[in-house]
Amino acid sequence: MTKELRGKPVAKALLQQTEKTIEDLKKIDCYPTLAIVRVGDDESSVSYENAAIKTMQRAGIAVEPVIFKEETSSEEILQALDSLNKNTDIHGVLVMQPLPGTLSRNDVARCLDSNKDIDGLTPENLGRLVENDPIALFPSTPKAVMALLDFYDIEVEGKDVCVIGSSPVVGKPLTIMLLNREASVANVHIKTKDVKQYTRQADIVISATGAVELVTADYIKEGAVVVDVGFGYKDGKPVGDVKYDEVFAKASAVTPVPGGVGSITTAILAEQVAQAAWNQRSN
Amino acid sequence: MTKELRGKPVAKALLQQTEKTIEDLKKIDCYPTLAIVRVGDDESSVSYENAAIKTMQRAGIAVEPVIFKEETSSEEILQALDSLNKNTDIHGVLVMQPLPGTLSRNDVARCLDSNKDIDGLTPENLGRLVENDPIALFPSTPKAVMALLDFYDIEVEGKDVCVIGSSPVVGKPLTIMLLNREASVANVHIKTKDVKQYTRQADIVISATGAVELVTADYIKEGAVVVDVGFGYKDGKPVGDVKYDEVFAKASAVTPVPGGVGSITTAILAEQVAQAAWNQRSN
Numbered sequence: 001m002t003k004e005l006r007g008k009p010v011a012k013a014l015l016q017q018t019e020k021t022i023e024d025l026k027k028i029d030c031y032p033t034l035a036i037v038r039v040g041d042d043e044s045s046v047s048y049e050n051a052a053i054k055t056m057q058r059a060g061i062a063v064e065p066v067i068f069k070e071e072t073s074s075e076e077i078l079q080a081l082d083s084l085n086k087n088t089d090i091h092g093v094l095v096m097q098p099l100p101g102t103l104s105r106n107d108v109a110r111c112l113d114s115n116k117d118i119d120g121l122t123p124e125n126l127g128r129l130v131e132n133d134p135i136a137l138f139p140s141t142p143k144a145v146m147a148l149l150d151f152y153d154i155e156v157e158g159k160d161v162c163v164i165g166s167s168p169v170v171g172k173p174l175t176i177m178l179l180n181r182e183a184s185v186a187n188v189h190i191k192t193k194d195v196k197q198y199t200r201q202a203d204i205v206i207s208a209t210g211a212v213e214l215v216t217a218d219y220i221k222e223g224a225v226v227v228d229v230g231f232g233y234k235d236g237k238p239v240g241d242v243k244y245d246e247v248f249a250k251a252s253a254v255t256p257v258p259g260g261v262g263s264i265t266t267a268i269l270a271e272q273v274a275q276a277a278w279n280q281r282s283n
Numbered sequence: 284m285t286k287e288l289r290g291k292p293v294a295k296a297l298l299q300q301t302e303k304t305i306e307d308l309k310k311i312d313c314y315p316t317l318a319i320v321r322v323g324d325d326e327s328s329v330s331y332e333n334a335a336i337k338t339m340q341r342a343g344i345a346v347e348p349v350i351f352k353e354e355t356s357s358e359e360i361l362q363a364l365d366s367l368n369k370n371t372d373i374h375g376v377l378v379m380q381p382l383p384g385t386l387s388r389n390d391v392a393r394c395l396d397s398n399k400d401i402d403g404l405t406p407e408n409l410g411r412l413v414e415n416d417p418i419a420l421f422p423s424t425p426k427a428v429m430a431l432l433d434f435y436d437i438e439v440e441g442k443d444v445c446v447i448g449s450s451p452v453v454g455k456p457l458t459i460m461l462l463n464r465e466a467s468v469a470n471v472h473i474k475t476k477d478v479k480q481y482t483r484q485a486d487i488v489i490s491a492t493g494a495v496e497l498v499t500a501d502y503i504k505e506g507a508v509v510v511d512v513g514f515g516y517k518d519g520k521p522v523g524d525v526k527y528d529e530v531f532a533k534a535s536a537v538t539p540v541p542g543g544v545g546s547i548t549t550a551i552l553a554e555q556v557a558q559a560a561w562n563q564r565s566n
Contacts, residue, residue: 109414124410127409127413128406128409129410130413158474172462176455186470187469188467189467192441193467201480
């Protein structure tokens, strides 16, 4: 029978672990605190922020919101980042995307202290990912995929894995994480001549494209594990990259959208606030 | 007819370009200088150092050798690195591998100023590779592979490329470079169930394993491009990962060993000393 790989139990287990780490830190007088920086009032940004705050509170992490009006200058925002870098009471900084105006994700990546970079966007942390450094801070979404596979005891070592999508935020770092775990990894994307040639030979297919219902039953082999990192809308309803019903009928396990990978990311962020606080303690 | 992809003309073209950049830098009173740090007298290390010095001189780059006895303490070597980091007359630092004693490649990567890291081993530079930052400094061997493909007008965008080997020095960074250029990339290795399944469907096969004559004609499809990054010995003669004669008969183009990728790396190092000096000028 096909298994539905739901994200909630994964997030719950991660949070329980993080709660313990936070308790240990408090015993040595370290009170993990996350600053959340948001510019403007983008609706999905605010709703993700609220979800993140709830998760942090459950884990015992204090949150300091740093909110700017949409018209704030880039200099002012970068100065605020600089103060947060220097503030030893702040252990992690999360900068909500998208940023309005001229400030890019890369500008933030250049200014944020890599020790507080709990969504793993700085070059330093991406490089430590390539080096397979276990205490570095990683991008939350690909790390959520790995946590999901681990939770459901899906072995990746030696498995044929196909990652669809090669964005710097998900596809590329996920490819590196899977290589670090000794999977054979094919990374395919919009320029690939024949995506199915790759996906059909894969034990695990992970799709992170945002192309609604791209992955049909035809894409996968019988019994494959299918992880859906996409998010979009069809007829007003949220859907992912995977045509769920027909893929479910052929696969051995599939993540739902919503309720799959997306419901794990804030727990990963909390885990990484704890990791960041821990790393800062030992410095 | 199968083409032999020799490294020498690639190195020559790269050096001519670098010479021009160095001349431009000298016009603005910047005299690019490379410090080469070597510990002990490992024979292959010394011979590579000599080749590097010759290439630098041809490009107009000054070289300062910093030689330590094998029994030198790690602290002393790291202190020397620190001085080189601070010395504004030094634009690049190359630390010869292997390092004897307890000092690892990662220790060096943690101490070297990423702006002077002309062999792209620091986390900062590896992360900027993931970000696809054009002015970052990259690991020389995978960059040499890309330079070779470019020189011989072998398009990678949209091509099916298989990289064999996933070391942090060659296989993994090469996979990222190819993804940055929009190739479809499969990275396979010792844990892969069926390497041939991947190599046989590839337009370009790049082998970086060090397993002598691993890649036989049976591994590749008719007309494939085969790049050999391996180096080893068989019956006292230097050979690569590729069983040359039989692969040559089936491929459209193959790199020889010796005389292929290996003969490009010092030209890449020179190019990156120029890039490093240029980046330091504009800072």
